[in-house]
Amino acid sequence: YSPAARSVTHSTVLSRADDLLPEYDYIIVGGGTAGLTVADRLTEDGKHSVLVLERGVFQNSSSVTTVSGGFWGLIDPTITFNISSVPQTGLNNRSVAVIGGLVLGGSSGVNGMQVLRGQREDYDRWGAYFGKKSEWSWEGLLPYFQKAWNFHPPSPELVSQFDIKYDADYWGSSSNVHASFPTFSWPVLKMEMAAFGDIPGVEFPSDSGSGETGAYWHPASVDPATVLRSFARPGHWDDIEAERTNYHTLTGQRVLKVGFEGKRATEVVFVPGDATDQSQARSVKAKKEIIMAAGSIHTPQILQASGVGPKQLLQKAGVPLVVDSPGVGSNFQDQPFTIAPSFNLTNFPFHPDFYDMLLNQTFIAEAQAQFAANRTGPMSIASGNCGSWLSLQVITPESWEDIAKRYEAQDPAAHLPCGTDKKVIAGYKAQQKALAKSMRSKDSAAYNFFLRGGYEEGSVVYLHPTSRGTVHINPADPFFSPPEVDYRALSNPTDLEVLLEFTPFTRKYFLETRMNTLDPVELSPGADVTAPEDIEAWLRSVMVPSSFHPIGTAAMLPQNLGGVVDEDLLVYGVKGLSVVDASVMPDLPGSYTQQTVYAVAEKAADLIKSRA
Ligand SMILES: Cc1cc2nc3c(=O)[nH]c(=O)nc-3n(C[C@H](O)[C@H](O)[C@H](O)COP(=O)(O)OP(=O)(O)OC[C@H]3O[C@@H](n4cnc5c(N)ncnc54)[C@H](O)[C@@H]3O)c2cc1C
Structure with missing residues (x-):
């Protein structure tokens, strides 16, 4: 390979679309978490050429790299x-x-x-949709979780100060993507964590990666050597060991669609990122496979715009049909947030705390000086490192069985969008059975309280919602208009039933455990809001249906269950096209999603290599 390219780092970065080779073995659509992981693995033996087409650009500003607080990127x-x-x-x-x-x-x-893995049952459930022989299971994925992360244990001081449990056997040490702990944490967290143990049924597992429910400390995706964000770009793109001339990257390009010869995916059509029409469209060919990694919102958009999607939607949009795949863009899930009361701890003897880092200018200046001197202290904390991941049995010992029974008895079509395809309904029916089982399991988490370490707390995430949404192309403009994203929040009444249990449980945590000695006062919705209909009204006014963990829009499920990809992550009904990002998860793990995305991508790379 000798294109006119400039090697800024180790992947060969093409400065212009004119520098592209006419053809690559693999083209990866989206240079994100999954896309760069797969690109790295496919290029490491030097045998195959890979092109990554990414809509964003290379950006190494402080909003990407800063660890402190965790959310500088989100607001940029x-x-x-x-x-x-x-x-x-x-x-x-x-x-x-x-x-x-x-x-x-x-x-x-x-x-x-935040680096979290979910429970064993989550991954066994995925495999069970295909049958007992599936390699998608906890045991099947564990080696990929280990391969995906380079684990750095917490310091002995942190371990003894906060009673942190960890077991390095659940982790690996070879990846360039790092999982580590801060060098400092907020003193109140010791008590907040211990208080979960005052609630019957709450365990403290041996490690956040052991696949169990309970209260635990977990690492963050931070490189401990630099105390900068560790992510797919440094991990799988610029820190690779030698320049790879077979690994090309073209950024600032918006992929519009995949082109087919018959049923074989052969080319990718793209335009410059700022284009508003197709006049500058060009294409590049793939010899072996086109790999979709544009994320759960854009992978379904691109598939639908390419003719792979629900027939009626494509007809409405005037997109020529390649294959009727009703699951593309259905089965959309995310984890609702802001769904439990928040409390102010009015008798608060712990200093410093999380709010000092937000409000106390003297403390902030000291923390900045400490970080500048040796990259330690409060500024090494991202968005948090501990909390609880609890089963419905723990949340509501009185009602979990009734909730599961009522959910299981639902007509699976009743709460899906009108006109949902029969196969997609069958897929939901299978999920309904599996999720009812999870509701009855003490080894599956429904509720997550993530702790920040301040005098005010109340960040709760609902891990396994039952409502299903959609991501569809805008029929008026499939390519340039953003997709129509509908969470269909609370469309399944079971979600409200579960969420109504989160309020009394969260109150119990503050008022009936050792937390009570800190004189907690409820801030929102307020202690006087107790009638279910009033809590419901509050929930509907504040709930956010997303924790930024979208999945499921190109689900790995059997085809007769509305699946979009098979167990090898190949798109049904066509050849030479696969999906490797979060959209393949058939349902949510009982955790946040990045750790799973990396593990799935590592496995995807092996699957792709095995059919090379
Ligand atoms: C604000 C925020 C906070 C989060 N916090 C956490 C957390 O603390 N812990 C956790 O575990 N998870 C967290 N997540 C979720 C986690 O980061 C994601 O699940 C995961 O990174 C998704 O990976 P992906 O490969 O599916 O998609 P992405 O990593 O999003 O990659 C998709 C890529 O495709 C590109 N793309 C899109 N459309 C096109 C197109 N048309 N042409 C070319 N390229 C395109 C995008 O620019 C992007 O680079 C968070 C997510 C967000 C957004």
Whole structure:
């Protein structure tokens, strides 16, 4: 390979689309978390040529790299997309912001850096959709979780100060993507964590990666050598060991569609990122495979715009049909947030705390000086490192069985969008059975309280919602208009039933454990809001249907269950096209999503190499 290219780092970065080779073995659409992981693995033996086409650009500003606080990327509009969702009828017709990374490295470059794995049952459930022999299981994925991360244990001082449990056997040490702990943490967290143990049924597992429920400390995606964000770009793109002339990257390019010869995917059509029409469209060919990694919001858009999607939607948009794949853009899931009361701890003897880092100028100046001197202290904390991941049995010992029973008895079509395809309904029926089982399992988490370490707390995430949304191309403009994103929040009544249990449980945590000695006063919705209908009204007014963990829009499920990809991650009905990003997860793990995305991508790379 000898294109006119400049090697800024180790992947060969093409400065212009004119420098592209006419043909690559593999083309990866989206240089995000999954895309760069797969690109790195496919190019490491030097046998295959790979092109990554990414809509964002290389960006190494402080909003990408800064660890402290965790969310500088989220608020930087130059490296994120921000789409308004369809107004949510379940949320008083509010539209909510759909945000993800639009930068080389994708959402791993803007996320909150919390590294969590979910429960064993989550991955066994995925495999069970295909049958007992599936290699998608906890045991099947564990080697990929280990391969995906380079684990650095917490310091002995942190371990003894906070009673942190960890077991390095659940982790690996060879990846360039790092999982590490801060060098400092907020003193109140010791008590906040211990207080979970005052609640019957809450365990303290041996490691955050052991696949169990309970209260635990977990690492963040931070490189401990530099105390900068560790993510897919440094991990799988610029820190690779030698320049790879077979690994090409072209940034600032918006992929519009995949082109087919018959049923074989052969080319990718793209335009410069700022183009508003197709006049500058060009294409590049793939010999072996086109690999979709544009994330759960844009992978379904590109597939639909390419003719792979629900027939009626494509007809409406005037997109020629390549294969009727009703699951593309259905089965959309994310984890609701802001769904439990928040409390102010009015008798608070712990100093410093999380709020000092926000409000106390003297403390902030000291923390900055300490970080500048040796990269330690409060500024080494990202968005948090501990909390609880608890089963419905723990949350509501009285009602979990009734909730599961009522959910299981639902007509699977009843709460899906009108006109949902029969196969997609069958897929939901299978999920309904599996999720009802999870509701009854003490080894599956429904509720997550993530702790920040301040005098005010109340950040709760619902891990396994039952409502299903959609991501569809805008029929008026499939290519340039953002996709229509509809969470269909609270469309399944089981979600409200579960969420109504989160309020009394969270109150119990503050008022009936050792937390009570800190004189907690409820801030929102307020102690006088106790009737279910009032809590429901509050939920509908404040709930956000997303924790930025979208999945499921190109689900790995059997084809008769509305699946888009098979167990090898190949798109049904066509040849030479696969999906490797978060959209293949058939349902959510009981955790945040980045750790799983990396593990799935590592496995995807092996699957792709095995068919090379
Ligand atoms: C603000 C935020 C906070 C989060 N916090 C956490 C957390 O703390 N812990 C956790 O575990 N998870 C977190 N997540 C979720 C996690 O980061 C994602 O699940 C994961 O990174 C998704 O990886 P992906 O490969 O599926 O997609 P992405 O990493 O988003 O990659 C998709 C890539 O495709 C590119 N692209 C899109 N459209 C096109 C197109 N048309 N042409 C070319 N390229 C295109 C995008 O620019 C992007 O680079 C967070 C996510 C966000 C957005």
